[in-house]
Amino acid sequence: MNSSKQSRARRxxxxxxxxxxxxxxxRSQLTRYPAPKNFNLWYFFGSLAMLVxxxxxxxxxxxxxxYQPNPHLxxxxxxxxxxxxxxxxxxxxxxxxxxxxxxxxxxxLHMYRGIMYGSYKKPRELLWLVGIFIYLALAAExxxxxxxxxxxxxxxxxxxxxxxxxxxxxxxxxxxxxLRGSFVVGLPTLNxxxxxxxxxxPVLLLALVLVHMIALHHVGSNNPDxxxxxxxxxxxGWPRDGIPFHPYYTVxxxxxxxxxxxxxxxxxxxxxGGWGLLLDKLNYTPANILHTPADIHPLWFFLPxxxxxxxxxxxxxxxxxxxxxxALLACLPLLDRNPVRSIxxxxxxxxxxxxxxxxxxxxxxxxxxGFATEHNMVYGLHVTExxxxxxxxxxxxxxxxxxxxxxxxxxxAEAVVWxxxxxxxxxHAHGWDLMLLTDWIPTLYLLLLFGLAIGFPALTxxxxxxxxxxxxxxxxx
Amino acid sequence: MTxxxxxxxxxxxxxxxxxxxxxxxGGLARASVATTKPPLRPITVNLQDKSxxxxxxxxxxxxxxxxxxxxxxxxxxxxxxLGMNRVEFEKVIGTNGxxxxxxxxxxxxxxxxxxxxxxxxxxxxDIARRRSPAWLYTYLTSFYVDPxxxxxxxxxxxxxxxxxxxxxxxxxxxxxVMVQGLRFGSPAQVAIGVKPLTQGSxxxxxxxRTARDIVYFLYAVAHPHQQERARLGPWIIGxxxxxxxxxxxxxKLYWRRVITGEERWWxxxx
Ligand code: HEM
Numbered sequence: 001m002n003s004s005k006q007s008r009a010r011r012x013x014x015x016x017x018x019x020x021x022x023x024x025x026x027r028s029q030l031t032r033y034p035a036p037k038n039f040n041l042w043y044f045f046g047s048l049a050m051l052v053x054x055x056x057x058x059x060x061x062x063x064x065x066x067y068q069p070n071p072h073l074x075x076x077x078x079x080x081x082x083x084x085x086x087x088x089x090x091x092x093x094x095x096x097x098x099x100x101x102x103x104x105x106x107x108x109l110h111m112y113r114g115i116m117y118g119s120y121k122k123p124r125e126l127l128w129l130v131g132i133f134i135y136l137a138l139a140a141e142x143x144x145x146x147x148x149x150x151x152x153x154x155x156x157x158x159x160x161x162x163x164x165x166x167x168x169x170x171x172x173x174x175x176x177x178x179l180r181g182s183f184v185v186g187l188p189t190l191n192x193x194x195x196x197x198x199x200x201x202p203v204l205l206l207a208l209v210l211v212h213m214i215a216l217h218h219v220g221s222n223n224p225d226x227x228x229x230x231x232x233x234x235x236x237g238w239p240r241d242g243i244p245f246h247p248y249y250t251v252x253x254x255x256x257x258x259x260x261x262x263x264x265x266x267x268x269x270x271x272x273g274g275w276g277l278l279l280d281k282l283n284y285t286p287a288n289i290l291h292t293p294a295d296i297h298p299l300w301f302f303l304p305x306x307x308x309x310x311x312x313x314x315x316x317x318x319x320x321x322x323x324x325x326x327a328l329l330a331c332l333p334l335l336d337r338n339p340v341r342s343i344x345x346x347x348x349x350x351x352x353x354x355x356x357x358x359x360x361x362x363x364x365x366x367x368x369x370g371f372a373t374e375h376n377m378v379y380g381l382h383v384t385e386x387x388x389x390x391x392x393x394x395x396x397x398x399x400x401x402x403x404x405x406x407x408x409x410x411x412x413a414e415a416v417v418w419x420x421x422x423x424x425x426x427x428h429a430h431g432w433d434l435m436l437l438t439d440w441i442p443t444l445y446l447l448l449l450f451g452l453a454i455g456f457p458a459l460t461x462x463x464x465x466x467x468x469x470x471x472x473x474x475x476x477x
Numbered sequence: 478m479t480x481x482x483x484x485x486x487x488x489x490x491x492x493x494x495x496x497x498x499x500x501x502x503g504g505l506a507r508a509s510v511a512t513t514k515p516p517l518r519p520i521t522v523n524l525q526d527k528s529x530x531x532x533x534x535x536x537x538x539x540x541x542x543x544x545x546x547x548x549x550x551x552x553x554x555x556x557x558x559l560g561m562n563r564v565e566f567e568k569v570i571g572t573n574g575x576x577x578x579x580x581x582x583x584x585x586x587x588x589x590x591x592x593x594x595x596x597x598x599x600x601x602x603d604i605a606r607r608r609s610p611a612w613l614y615t616y617l618t619s620f621y622v623d624p625x626x627x628x629x630x631x632x633x634x635x636x637x638x639x640x641x642x643x644x645x646x647x648x649x650x651x652x653x654v655m656v657q658g659l660r661f662g663s664p665a666q667v668a669i670g671v672k673p674l675t676q677g678s679x680x681x682x683x684x685x686r687t688a689r690d691i692v693y694f695l696y697a698v699a700h701p702h703q704q705e706r707a708r709l710g711p712w713i714i715g716x717x718x719x720x721x722x723x724x725x726x727x728x729k730l731y732w733r734r735v736i737t738g739e740e741r742w743w744x745x746x747x
Contacts, residue, residue: 037735076548076549076580079548079549079602079603080548080549080550080580083549083701084549084550084554084701090701090702090705091702091709243735247731248731248732248735251724251727251728251731251732252728252732254724254727254728255721255724255725255727255728257724258717258720258721258723258724259717259721261717261720262714262717262718262721265710265713265714265717266710266714269706269709269710269713269714270706270710281606281607282607284603284604284606284607285599285603285607286600286603472736473735
């Protein structure tokens with residue numbers, strides 16, 4: 001071994017390390033950062049989301065070099081300039097398109113993990129709230145980027161959304177005009193969407209993700225058992241169920257990354273349009289300001305929200321239904337105050353409620369995937385009611401309830417649903433026939449949930465004893 | 478807590494129920510504005526059949542480009558795709574008087590097209606990305622006589638199309654096979670096929686071959702990187718498959734110490 005060389009390298013490193021907290025950060029954040037030893041599959045998605053963020057920034061850089069933010073040039077600058085005239089342009093663009101959808105898929109799974117394991121509860125409320133802001137920034141980023149290729153769906157999607165903004169009282173119209181830079185979507189809109197998409201939102205996202213990580217490392221990770229590892233420490237003060245993040249979770253995440261890339265590149269190489277889900281087929285037509293498409297759709301990841309927006313035909317109430325769903329997500333720490341974190345140790349009916357949350361969200365997506373028939377809109381309204389109830393019923397599960405309380409909850413919840421329907425009827429949103437035909441959806445859900453709660457009180461009982469130590473780990477546990 | 482009575486995070490039965498229900502409700506949401514659809518004529522695109530591609534290019538660049546553009550491509554990108562060199566290409570197919578490196582725009586001035594057909598014909602590189610080969614093949618072979626239309630023809634897969642039947646001299650005229658069906662949910666007479674009415678300059682088989690060649694060409698033009706995809710894809714995906722196996726083994730190796738409780742890093746003082 002050449003020891004003088006080695007010591008020189010160490011001296012150089014030492015020079016830097018004295019001036020930058022390299023090794024201390026490395027230790028405190030990685031090799032001596034204790035993480036619970038039982039992370040499962042659901043804990044891959046955070047690091048994968050970070051990977052995709054980097055991927056989007058890298059591919060986006062190359063796209064921006066060739067892209068022309070001008071309505072006369074934009075479409076062909078993407079479909080010919082990037083896809084054909086520039087070397088590897090097709091690969092870069094398809095990676096960016098598939099990456100956008102992957103980002104949403106990962107973030108949805110990531111959020112659902114947080115819901116399942118109660119990761120939004122004390123002391124992680126701010127971590128969760130920062131996450132909600134990340135989601136909002138991500139949604140804005142995707143919406144802005146979608147206009148850039150200036151295809152039919154780009155154009156009309158942006159027109160519909162900015163038009164919805166005008167329905168907000170007082171500030172709606174000025175905001176919409178400012179967003180578009182004009183009274184209709186046009187050149188100024190494209191210019192500012194481009195700048196927001198490639199500069200403003202990425203910077204915001206990076207900053208938010210940094211805060212997310214700082215908050216995470218301050219409070220430490222939750223885990224599938226929902227048991228706080230810092231409450232059980234050894235003589236030297238280390239959590240007994242913690243293991244150093246590096247190397248254990250770095251090698252595990254590397255496995256996650258490899259599997260992710262297999263799926264990711266399958267789409268990139270063999271199915272970049274993703275059956276018309278990742279890139280709408282109508283976007284292979286340049287924007288035509290004189291021709292409104294029969295069926296205007298957002299991409300798949302916005303479909304559930306689109307169903308909420310459409311379910312209530314009054315624009316303002318539609319926006320409220322849509323915005324309210326984010327408020328509900330943000331308010332999760334306030335709604336669910338049960339001390340048990342993980343779904344593993346919660347009651348059967350709570351589990352059903354959390355499953356129903358995912359189910360109604362997917363169902364809303366399917367509804368918005370269909371045409372905007374009155375039939376589908378009414379379904380949208382009623383499934384939105386179910387989605388909302390899965391959140392608003394969370395306080396019910398905060399402790400065990402008496403039969404009388406259960407009956408009161410049931411009556412109150414049904415009354416709210418029927419009052420909303422009456423109200424929709426009174427503003428002539430939908431006819432009674434269709435309303436009655438689909439009212440069974442929320443009515444039945446509430447009846448079933450509370451019926452079971454009343455008939456079988458054991459179904460509302462959480463586990464009586466939480467484990468003291470974490471149960472065995474493993475990817476599929 | 479022992480392993481048997483530890484509640485699990487995954488609930489296979491509930492999950493299966495969820496997937497089943499979703500599939501059912503998905504059908505509910507889609508079955509809305511029904512229209513009777515004619516069956517599509519099957520076709521398998523063969524990008525290796527260079528003589529078919531050349532024939533398709535010949536017809537497309539001389540017949541269709543009168544009205545349609547193919548702005549996604551430049552003439553200069555075609556020879557390689559067609560298996561020709563530049564000289565052959567310029568002699569056999571040509572660039573319609575444009576520069577070799579120009580994009581393919583329609584040869585008729587837009588004003589004239591507008592006066593003729595009223596609707597600006599869509600770009601064919603876009604159309605061929607949007608439509609499946611089977612749809613295109615059916616479209617090209619299914620014009621039928623319909624006196625109620627300004628152009629005198631209609632199309633089974635593209636009801637009330639504004640494009641005239643440019644194939645009439647080759648294919649002859651055709652008459653529709655009508656059935657009682659639905660159009661946007663209301664009952665109507667719907668054409669689900671065509672039958673020959675007059676004889677053109679080609680036999681049915683010759684014409685079908687020509688239409689097939691055009692579809693090959695349009696598909697090739699709209700999907701320019703098929704060969705790179707097919708060449709690169711297996712390597713990249715294979716690489717990550719191998720990496721998945723390797724990283725899994727490394728993960729197992731490292732984690733043995735965690736499973737057996739041998740991990741003793743935490744003995745160090747804080
Ligand atoms: C750009 C998007 C995001 C990135 C890159 C990201 C990154 C991460 C990473 C790397 C972790 C630690 C690893 C893990 O637990 O999986 C994490 C944890 C967490 N994230 Fe995110 N995240 C993003 C979006 C969100 C969103 C939208 C939410 C919720 C609304 C959220 C809520 C949380 C919570 C609650 C935790 C702690 C989970 C636990 O300890 O059980 N994150 N995030």
